Amino acid sequence: MRTRFLIVDDSELVRKSLRTVLQANPEWEICGEAPDGEKGIELFKELHPNIVILDFQMPGLNGIETARRMSEIAPAVPIVLFTQHASSDLEKHAREVGIRSVVSKTNAFPMVGMIEALLGPTDSEPAAADLGGSEKRQAE
């Protein structure tokens, strides 16, 4: 089964670039995209992704608060904070709310390897029961 990604970022350009990067791996698919935290949480509940790529600074809920709520819903789903503001202190706050990894948007090169490590070589099973369809959902 393919690994299903939920992308939450307020920039359409970033979401598009992430799609290109992630879909280069035939085992990975984007199951949903959201432009802010609230819509991200809705899609998270609805689509049960295997992994979430989450922006930090967004209108409304920021990435830390969004991750906190997602972790309460399904703590096993890995969340990657994808941000322009990566720092040791932000990483500390991110870990406290269940974020597994913080990746700098300005040096996204290691992201793919880091996601592979997070998912593990055999971890392609959904972390939560897959009740959503396989088609991609867009929350705008």
Added chain:
Amino acid sequence: MREQEMVNILMVDDQPGKLITYEAILGELNENLIKARSGKEALDHLLKTDIAVVLMDVSMPELDGFELADMIRQHPRFQKVAIIFISAVHLTDIDRLNAYQRGAVDYIAVPIVPELLRAKVRVFADLHRKTRQLEMLNRDLRSLSARLLAMQDEERRRIARDLHDGIGPLIAALSMNNGMLAQQTKKLGPEVAEVLQQNNQLVEQLSKETRTISHLLHPPLLDEIGLLPAIKMFAEGFAERSSVKVAVELSPDIGRLPPNVEISIFRIVQECLTNVYRHSGSKTAQIKISHTPDKLLSVQVCDEGKGMTGTNGASATSGSSHGVGLSGMRERLRELGGTLEIQSGVHGTTVIAAVPVNKTMVKSI
């Protein structure tokens, strides 16, 4: 039409005839004349009205002029009121000295020369009017200064947000595209791979520059997760850029503060570290933020530099000769009801800002 605002002149005498005489003499000043027939009545007027000049008889039954002057001076609000004594009997130098020691500005003997009395009262009425105008201008200036600081903060926040939302995603997309290309290096010739490598470095540099500008304008962590992480992140970046070693000691129980308090404290720390780098010559700096037992938030920034000219060996609270930086800090603190203290000597400078913090306004993230 009268251009100047009228001021109040209080005339105190137990004899109604004298009050009428004073009224006739001072009438052409076009000020507001108030009559009181006893010390008690005079105090009532003083408490209710802003009085510029008190003209009073020394000899009055019950409360005499000297006793009334003592009572007036005890009240902090009336310490600047000009008191002119008029007396027909107490005319020795001792009497005059007594009056001046009680803060009188003049002591006039009867018989009165109307032109002289009018001229003297006019001087003090004008002085009061000018003082009042100056106080009003001062208040306006402070309010303008506070508005300018708030607008500057807002403008910086907006530009930082524009950089984040406009240029940030472009850099992120460039970085991701380069990453995709880098995975295909085997298909590229060595020259193309070299150019790609250079592009990567350029993107990284562009990103670093943009991030520094954006963070100096407005720290993103400040709004999102609070003052302490924002200060830590700023201190890390400052240490990297300036080679000044910064120790940060932040009391973890501070939590979130109202946004205007957080931005003001952040700007004060930012200004202090900039001063350490530009003026002190110190290779180290220390930031300490903690609660004091008297419910203040204490923010201290120390260095081991050469000290500030003009404050060496002394504790300075004015700092008026140290440019816009310190006056800006002071204005921010005044808005929050806080204080600024600077201790500077040959072994370094410590800036201490104290801000009252209402515990009920504080929430944890």
